[in-house]
Amino acid sequence: MLQLVRRLSNKFHSLYSRSLDESIMENLLSNIVDFALQHNSTYADCRYVKDNYELLEAKNGSPSRLSDSCRSGIGIRVLLDGAWGFASTNDLKRSALEKSLKIAIKIAKVTAENTKTKKELCSEKIYQDTYHTPHKIDPFSINTDEKIIPLVEGTKLLIEQDSRIRNASASLLSRKYFTELVTSEGTHISQTLIQCGASLTGMLMAGPGGMVVRTNENYQAKGFEFLDEFDLYSQAVTTGSDLKILADKAVNAPSGKFNLVLEPSHLGLAIHESVGHPTELDRVLGRETDFAGTSFIQPSFLDENFQYGSEIVNIVHDPTLTPALGAYAYDDGGTKAHRLSVVENGRFSAFQSDRSTAREIGLTSASGNSRAHGHDRLPIDRMANLYFEPNIKYALSSLDELIEEAKSGIYALYSRTHSISPNRSNFQFTTQMGYLIEKGELSKPLKNVVYGSRTLDFWKKCLATTKTVEIFGTPKCGKGNPGQTIWTSHGGSHTLFEDIRIGA
Amino acid sequence: MANKLITKEASELAREIVTIGLAEGASEFQVKIRDTHANYIRFANSEIHQFSQDNIRELKLVALINKRKGLSLVVPTTDGGLKKSIRNLVSATKVNSDDPDQLSFYPTGKAYRELELVDESFKSWDQEFMAETVKKVIHSAHEVDSSVKNVSGMLQTMNHKFVLMNSQELFLSTNQTEFWYGVDILAKKGKNTGRNSQGETNRFAHNIPFFDLAETAAKFAVLGINPVKLESGDYTAILDYYAVLEPLVFINLGLSGLFVKQHRSFLARKIGQKVFSNKFNLKHSPFLTPLVTSKSFDDEGVPTKEFYFIKEGVVESLAHNRLTAFQMEKEPNGCGYESERTSFGIPTATLLEPSRDHTFEDLVQEIENGILISRLYYSNWANPMAGILTGTTRNGFFKIESGEITTALHPMRHTTSIFEMFGEGLELANKIHQPPMQMMPGVQSIMVPALKTSKMHMTTYAN
Numbered sequence: 005m006l007q008l009v010r011r012l013s014n015k016f017h018s019l020y021s022r023s024l025d026e027s028i029m030e031n032l033l034s035n036i037v038d039f040a041l042q043h044n045s046t047y048a049d050c051r052y053v054k055d056n057y058e059l060l061e062a063k064n065g066s067p068s069r070l071s072d073s074c075r076s077g078i079g080i081r082v083l084l085d086g087a088w089g090f091a092s093t094n095d096l097k098r099s100a101l102e103k104s105l106k107i108a109i110k111i112a113k114v115t116a117e118n119t120k121t122k123k124e125l126c127s128e129k130i131y132q133d134t135y136h137t138p139h140k141i142d143p144f145s146i147n148t149d150e151k152i153i154p155l156v157e158g159t160k161l162l163i164e165q166d167s168r169i170r171n172a173s174a175s176l177l178s179r180k181y182f183t184e185l186v187t188s189e190g191t192h193i194s195q196t197l198i199q200c201g202a203s204l205t206g207m208l209m210a211g212p213g214g215m216v217v218r219t220n221e222n223y224q225a226k227g228f229e230f231l232d233e234f235d236l237y238s239q240a241v242t243t244g245s246d247l248k249i250l251a252d253k254a255v256n257a258p259s260g261k262f263n264l265v266l267e268p269s270h271l272g273l274a275i276h277e278s279v280g281h282p283t284e285l286d287r288v289l290g291r292e293t294d295f296a297g298t299s300f301i302q303p304s305f306l307d308e309n310f311q312y313g314s315e316i317v318n319i320v321h322d323p324t325l326t327p328a329l330g331a332y333a334y335d336d337g338g339t340k341a342h343r344l345s346v347v348e349n350g351r352f353s354a355f356q357s358d359r360s361t362a363r364e365i366g367l368t369s370a371s372g373n374s375r376a377h378g379h380d381r382l383p384i385d386r387m388a389n390l391y392f393e394p395n396i397k398y399a400l401s402s403l404d405e406l407i408e409e410a411k412s413g414i415y416a417l418y419s420r421t422h423s424i425s426p427n428r429s430n431f432q433f434t435t436q437m438g439y440l441i442e443k444g445e446l447s448k449p450l451k452n453v454v455y456g457s458r459t460l461d462f463w464k465k466c467l468a469t470t471k472t473v474e475i476f477g478t479p480k481c482g483k484g485n486p487g488q489t490i491w492t493s494h495g496g497s498h499t500l501f502e503d504i505r506i507g508a
Numbered sequence: 509m510a511n512k513l514i515t516k517e518a519s520e521l522a523r524e525i526v527t528i529g530l531a532e533g534a535s536e537f538q539v540k541i542r543d544t545h546a547n548y549i550r551f552a553n554s555e556i557h558q559f560s561q562d563n564i565r566e567l568k569l570v571a572l573i574n575k576r577k578g579l580s581l582v583v584p585t586t587d588g589g590l591k592k593s594i595r596n597l598v599s600a601t602k603v604n605s606d607d608p609d610q611l612s613f614y615p616t617g618k619a620y621r622e623l624e625l626v627d628e629s630f631k632s633w634d635q636e637f638m639a640e641t642v643k644k645v646i647h648s649a650h651e652v653d654s655s656v657k658n659v660s661g662m663l664q665t666m667n668h669k670f671v672l673m674n675s676q677e678l679f680l681s682t683n684q685t686e687f688w689y690g691v692d693i694l695a696k697k698g699k700n701t702g703r704n705s706q707g708e709t710n711r712f713a714h715n716i717p718f719f720d721l722a723e724t725a726a727k728f729a730v731l732g733i734n735p736v737k738l739e740s741g742d743y744t745a746i747l748d749y750y751a752v753l754e755p756l757v758f759i760n761l762g763l764s765g766l767f768v769k770q771h772r773s774f775l776a777r778k779i780g781q782k783v784f785s786n787k788f789n790l791k792h793s794p795f796l797t798p799l800v801t802s803k804s805f806d807d808e809g810v811p812t813k814e815f816y817f818i819k820e821g822v823v824e825s826l827a828h829n830r831l832t833a834f835q836m837e838k839e840p841n842g843c844g845y846e847s848e849r850t851s852f853g854i855p856t857a858t859l860l861e862p863s864r865d866h867t868f869e870d871l872v873q874e875i876e877n878g879i880l881i882s883r884l885y886y887s888n889w890a891n892p893m894a895g896i897l898t899g900t901t902r903n904g905f906f907k908i909e910s911g912e913i914t915t916a917l918h919p920m921r922h923t924t925s926i927f928e929m930f931g932e933g934l935e936l937a938n939k940i941h942q943p944p945m946q947m948m949p950g951v952q953s954i955m956v957p958a959l960k961t962s963k964m965h966m967t968t969y970a971n
Binding site (some may be wrong): 069071075076088093100107108111115118119121148170207215217288289292293295383385425426427432454484485 | 546550551552559560561562564579581583593596636642660664690692694705803848859886887888889890896900902919921923946968971
């Protein structure tokens with residue numbers, strides 16, 4: 005039996021261990037790109053992706069789930085007669101890649117015959133570079149025991165906080181995302197993004213129909229050291245305390261117009277939905293009309309000094325910011341990542357674009373937002389690290405000062421659900437908990453906090469912020485058709501908005 | 509064992525993987541090999557702008573050791589080889605502590621099932637034919653009216669083949685096709701615009717009226733020009749088939765055995781109770797072959813069957829995978845869904861039963877003063893446990909007066925109790941559609957008729 009297994013194993017190894025060393029991979033990608041140029045492509049790129057993903061979960065003091073995945077493959081993109089063609093495969097044999105290239109070329113030709121608008125690219129420098137997100141400990145070098153014990157202990161501790169806590173679950177997500185991009189212009193970039201994140205959720209049964217839920221989560225471009233910093237044990241104590249407050253003391257949030265203070269992680273959701281998506285240029289150009297939606301922003305707004313918010317609103321996009329989850333050095337089209345002010349002193353100042361969409365509206369350079377969720381998807385315009393940057397000159401020193409400034413209103417914490425209109429002009433969010441603000445101080449705890457606004461009204465009502473910025477990662481941003489899920493991060497400081505509609 | 513649906517190479521590979529998994533130390537081992545071949549055309553501003561093809565093979569490996577379970581999803585090109593992945597999986601599975609909830613693989617003993625749901629015309633859907641179809645769609649929409657300016661959408665063709673094999677000698681294979689089509693049209697006169705979208709998915713292309721849907725979308729887009737504002741408040745409403753989809757997704761999630769067991773479902777305390785109108789019949793319909801998730805077995809290999817989740821408004825059954833069925837002392841009912849990130853029971857192929865008599869036009873004629881909602885967008889809970897749903901209208905929102913669709917309306921947000929949305933006063937149309945899924949595509953598919961509801965609570969403008 006053992007001999008049989010060994011024989012089968014060897015057969016397997018020869019069949020499926022097509023581990024390609026870097027030089028072979030580089031040659032393979034370069035050859036495909038050269039081949040594309042020989043077939044009259046004006047531009048071509050070849051992107052190898054290897055995506056290692058591991059999810060560990062514990063529930064009520066026991067390990068409950070362990071899964072991992074490794075997806076790899078190559079996407080080939082050609083620009084021919086002003087039209088894109090794209091094909092992907094995870095068969096890395098040269099013959100399979102050549103077949104995919106021919107399909108990409110055929111697709112580009114068919115598209116060119118049926119398209120009037122010819123695609124062109126903004127100029128971009130040629131780069132030959134290697135990039136790793138900074139990290140101390142590769143999460144894939146740690147054995148599973150060591151990784152799962154904190155989850156087990158964290159959930160055990162949370163359950164012990166109150167006998168009514170029925171469910172405590174924790175997860176640790178580790179990812180190593182490697183890309184190698186070779187373009188026909190001579191760019192050759194290798195990037196390794198190491199990312200880790202954790203979540204802790206507690207559910208407390210507070211009488212008939214009274215299930216209350218609290219989730220704490222964060223994801224960063226860090227190694228396994230992230231888990232220590234996230235500190236599941238402290239999170240378990242805080243979560244338990246919040247659950248008891250929600251069950252025993254919180255009252256339903258009132259309805260009406262109130263001043264509203266948002267904590268940084270929930271502010272991040274508001275930024276993502278109401279600034280991030282509407283300023284993605286492919287949306288503005290109608291390319292996501294059928295699925296993700298459109299945008300209330302027009303290309304002309306860039307020249308009109310368009311007022312997006314009050315003078316203190318500064319929204320910055322910066323993929324070079326580490327350890328924020330959306331960190332990268334180059335986007336999937338080979339554009340170098342850089343800091344970008346999307347809204348500056350309340351005025352709309354930049355789109356999130358790729359080389360093709362930027363060129364379409366007459367820009368001379370792209371913003372470095374071309375991203376794909378894997379080898380098998382075309383890169384599209386996506387946000388990465390987008391956050392509120394307070395103007396230090398006017399920002400308040402502490403949350404206490406901000407609450408005092410608000411005088412009365414509601415302090416809303418931690419995202420629960422969200423809904424936003426197709427062109428991103430109207431939204432309604434709910435948070436996991438809140439507090440009433442009375443006479444410049446926090447008073448009663450609140451549950452079922454729901455608020456909504458028109459996007460521009462909301463940002464124009466931004467009155468004050470604190471100084472300290474906190475950034476939170478989310479691995480759940482969906483867009484595109486077929487769907488693409490990418491990892492982003494958002495945040496800012498505690499922020500005060502005036503006269504916001506509270507209630508459904 | 510004879511198998512005509514998948515290649516001999518895939519069958520042999522599956523058998524070899526299971527053998528190695530057992531030899532590496534797993535007490536039970538399972539593999540699912542999935543080959544996907546897909547073409548996607550996206551069009552916008554009346555021309556093609558993205559066209560791509562995927563060819564992917566993925567392996568899902570599951571190991572069981574003394575009631576411990578590990579799951580791994582890999583492709584054959586993993587560095588270090590597949591054997592290393594299997595070894596890692598088996599080693600990691602051993603780390604799990606005993607969990608009495610984990611079950612032996614299904615079934616014990618021999619079983620063999622195969623399923624072929626393939627559109628015979630699939631091979632003719634090459635790149636040229638797809639581009640030509642899209643071109644005709646765009647042309648037919650522009651023919652409706654000169655105000656039609658932009659035609660957008662997506663046409664997708666897909667072929668999945670998979671084999672599932674485990675050490676309990678379960679052997680399943682499937683060969684399926686899938687067509688996904690959505691069209692979104694903008695009409696414009698001066699500064700005023702109107703928009704509408706239509707769409708269908710199906711296993712068989714001949715069931716999708718590509719050009720009729722484009723023409724319908726164009727007609728409603730033209731009708732949507734010059735919208736006026738509607739006062740906020742409660743309205744009798746027609747939800748067209750596309751608008752019925754999103755609330756149904758939330759009902760399906762609420763029917764998950766897992767979410768009910770954890771008291772996270774708005775239906776958790778409503779099992780056996782009448783929650784909707786007696787005209788509301790929601791059926792698990794895995795053998796309704798046009799449904800793109802129709803199947804004869806679920807992700808755990810459990811045979812599927814037809815039954816009612818909700819009959820005459822009463823919650824009769826939940827969707828179980830084997831684990832929640834075991835925990836809640838029910839029989840597994842073929843609703844198991846398992847990915848590398850999650851596993852639970854969910855209604856995977858559902859039909860909201862239509863009426864026998866009412867046409868869409870009949871429903872409109874019954875309304876003296878109400879609204880027509882063509883589609884909803886970004887539905888989500890405003891209060892999950894109370895069943896309060898919110899969302900905005902999308903691409904088609906009209907006033908109905910004296911039985912006729914009269915005036916276009918500006919988009920609005922609604923925040924409505926799902927119990928009232930499908931409560932007394934519900935009337936269903938007689939024609940069913942399978943709109944494209946935006947949430948959980950590939951996991952669930954739903955066939956729905958248009959319907960009349962006595963209450964949609966419209967709140968604020970969403971434009």
